[in-house]
Amino acid sequence: MKIISVLSINKLGKFASLLVALGILLLIISGAWNYLQDMLQVRANRSNAMQVTKQVFPDQVVPAMAPDFFTEYRLERDKIRSERSDLLREIIQNAPTQDTKQQAQETILKMTLEKQREVEMENLIKAKGFADALVFVRDNSVSAVVKTTALTHEEVVQVAEVISRISGIKPGDITISAKP
Template identity: 40%
Template sequence: MFLFKRKTVLIIMFIGLLVFSIYLMLIGNYPRVIYKNSSAPDAEKVTALKTSEGDTANVKNGSEKDFFIDYRLERDRLRSQEADYLREIINNPNASQESKEKAQKDLIALAEKVEKEMMVENLIKAKGFEEAVIIISGDSANVIVKSNGLSQKEVAQITDVVTRTTGYPMDKITIVERK
């Protein structure tokens, strides 16, 4: 009877850990899009941010380009952590061969996803948009574009680029405008 309780407790702990991991993944993968008026007085305030060396760097708050830069940096940081985790599994002598093979496949899929995102972002910029960020998750793609109003032609251009590069159908592509 004691063994049954111990297994039950372990299963409950693993399920809780799984749910918590999924929650963390979801809140980290989607950007918080907030429309800001760039002519507001707060947009021109400059704050000093501490860098890792202790120096200060001046950054404009509310700068529209900061959203895209910050998002890319955060996305790259999370992807780097994910890649490091997968490499640890691959290089772990105690890991099973099956888990090593799955980690290798996941690492290759991650690299392909990063390549697609970078390609789509550059192609959208080549179409004349100032900034763009794409988030590929599962079987859908979300695109955030800097624009003061997207015409139907521009939406069609973005959709065409995403569809051709990722292979996703139009109903799996979401385009968000960021001013």
């Protein structure tokens, strides 16, 4: 009788861990989906993004600041990561099992390492003479957006070499695009 109870408790613990891990995965997917939807909405609403609330006279000079894609994306990326980290920290504090805590801690560590590698790659790409760059690290691929009107073959090779060296991803799994 005791053997059956212990087996049932072990199965229940594994099931709870599986549910928590599935919940984490669903939250990450949901966050990514919401982010993509928000980015599409932002692009669609840029024409109506600013309204004049103050009358401007001809002798006054008001500099126009266009939103910068690279700055906006970094802010949004940091916001999403912060929200994910907060959620994972909550899971760590309230986790029913040590296994669940460890999975959440590993996810936080992975996110931190991804962020660190992305920043390192972005800075090295800028050191190659580009005005700005964004790098997105995924499990088996990397995407980069470089601030320039066009990229030559040599520039693509330079950027891919930097990304491959830091990330360990093969050049065939790296996507590089230009955005002015």
